[in-house]
Amino acid sequence: MATEVHAAEGATGYIIHHLTPLTVGEGFWALNLDTLFFSAVLGGLFVWFFKMAADKATAGVPGLVQNFAEMLIEFVDNQVKDSFHGKNELIAPLALTIFCWVFLWNFMDLFPVDILPLVGSLMGIEYLRVVPSTDLNATFAMSISVFCLIIFYSIKIKGPWGFAKELMFQPFGPWLLPFNLLLKLVEEIAKPISLALRLFGNLYAGELIFILIALLPWYIQPVLSFPWAIFHILIITLQAFIFMVLTIVYLGMAHEDH
Amino acid sequence: MSINATLIGQMITFALLVWFTMKYIWPPLFDSLEERKKKIADGLAAAEKGQEQMHLAEKKATGVLKQAKEQSSEIVNLAQKRATEIVEASKDTAKKEGDRLILVAKAQIEQEKQQAKEGLRKEVAALALRAAEQILSAEIDKTKHQDILSKISNQLG
Numbered sequence: 584m585a586t587e588v589h590a591a592e593g594a595t596g597y598i599i600h601h602l603t604p605l606t607v608g609e610g611f612w613a614l615n616l617d618t619l620f621f622s623a624v625l626g627g628l629f630v631w632f633f634k635m636a637a638d639k640a641t642a643g644v645p646g647l648v649q650n651f652a653e654m655l656i657e658f659v660d661n662q663v664k665d666s667f668h669g670k671n672e673l674i675a676p677l678a679l680t681i682f683c684w685v686f687l688w689n690f691m692d693l694f695p696v697d698i699l700p701l702v703g704s705l706m707g708i709e710y711l712r713v714v715p716s717t718d719l720n721a722t723f724a725m726s727i728s729v730f731c732l733i734i735f736y737s738i739k740i741k742g743p744w745g746f747a748k749e750l751m752f753q754p755f756g757p758w759l760l761p762f763n764l765l766l767k768l769v770e771e772i773a774k775p776i777s778l779a780l781r782l783f784g785n786l787y788a789g790e791l792i793f794i795l796i797a798l799l800p801w802y803i804q805p806v807l808s809f810p811w812a813i814f815h816i817l818i819i820t821l822q823a824f825i826f827m828v829l830t831i832v833y834l835g836m837a838h839e840d841h
Numbered sequence: 842m843s844i845n846a847t848l849i850g851q852m853i854t855f856a857l858l859v860w861f862t863m864k865y866i867w868p869p870l871f872d873s874l875e876e877r878k879k880k881i882a883d884g885l886a887a888a889e890k891g892q893e894q895m896h897l898a899e900k901k902a903t904g905v906l907k908q909a910k911e912q913s914s915e916i917v918n919l920a921q922k923r924a925t926e927i928v929e930a931s932k933d934t935a936k937k938e939g940d941r942l943i944l945v946a947k948a949q950i951e952q953e954k955q956q957a958k959e960g961l962r963k964e965v966a967a968l969a970l971r972a973a974e975q976i977l978s979a980e981i982d983k984t985k986h987q988d989i990l991s992k993i994s995n996q997l998g
Binding site for chain 2: 608615656
């Protein structure tokens with residue numbers, strides 16, 4: 584079995600094994616099946632839960648499911664109202680999807696690091712990385728999608744010329760055009776990169792620490808992994824929240840006409 | 842740790858999720874929230890209105906009560922006045938009746954007195970006549986003095 588193969592290589596092998604995705608294909612066209620599978624399942628879970636709440640939605644006394652869904656809806660709606668002043672049907676559902684999906688991704692981090700890979704190895708799957716947000720593909724997919732929306736709305740609201748003018752003439756006026764352009768491009772491109780890397784970095788590091796704790800003798804593990812897991816509940820929520828709020832803020836900026 | 846086609850797969854999944862949320866999840870939940878908000882606001886407004894109406898009704902009730910009290914005291918006063926009037930009137934009639942009865946009694950007494958007097962007078966006359974008769978029977982011839990006797994009898998009767 585896979586774990587035994589790597590066990591021979593010691594701690595480094597154990598860590599590398601845990602952080603290697605299940606891949607098919609070669610080069611760029613390779614697919615990380617575990618990332619795709621788990622994020623799709625979690626997305627399905629999110630959609631299923633909320634669809635259930637939406638189907639039974641009533642203006643009367645809400646049930647438990649509806650109550651929880653409405654709590655999240657209201658929370659997201661408040662965030663959107665706070666930092667987005669335009670009128671857009673997409674922003675709030677987008678923010679809700681990002682928050683819930685990222686949260687569920689991150690939540691996978693709280694499963695004991697060996698459980699799902701063990702189940703996988705019993706089914707003959709050699710590598711299994713269960714936390715989609717420890718895969719750069721997942722975080723970049725989301726941040727690039729957001730980036731595309733930023734560009735789309737910038738052009739839609741300000742017009743192609745308006746957007747170009749903003750890129751060229753701000754913040755220092757037309758005499759410093761190349762400098763403005765460079766500054767603006769860096770600013771724009773930094774948005775998706777920082778979004779993706781922040782989420783990836785936090786969760787990757789968190790997962791790594793769980794793996795390191797798992798390497799310690801069993802009687803020390805609870806002392807360390809329990810507080811770290813508690814702390815991680817905060818981190819996973821916070822990261823989901825940050826991704827959502829920054830998306831709203833960026834799209835709000837795209838809607839502001841100077 | 843490398844970027845590969847997973848990125849594209851993830852972007853498609855993300856787009857599908859966002860589309861689904863936007864189309865089927867957000868609107869019904871958000872609408873039900875808004876509707877409930879409106880319902881609660883309406884309920885509160887109705888409650889406030891009801892309270893106001895209750896205050897008005899209370900005020901009205903106190904007014905009506907006060908009026909009723911005034912009316913009842915007026916009625917009581919009137920009744921009292923009327924009662925005293927009736928008492929006074931009956932006193933008057935009683936007094937009058939009494940006076941009348943006294944007068945009638947007095948008249949009756951007078952009449953009876955007269956009758957008694959008449960009776961007595963007749964008896965005295967008869968007695969006197971009988972006495973005179975007895976005195977005179979010896980000396981006076983009844984037939985001779987018939988004229989005188991009847992004259993006296995007439996005078997006495």
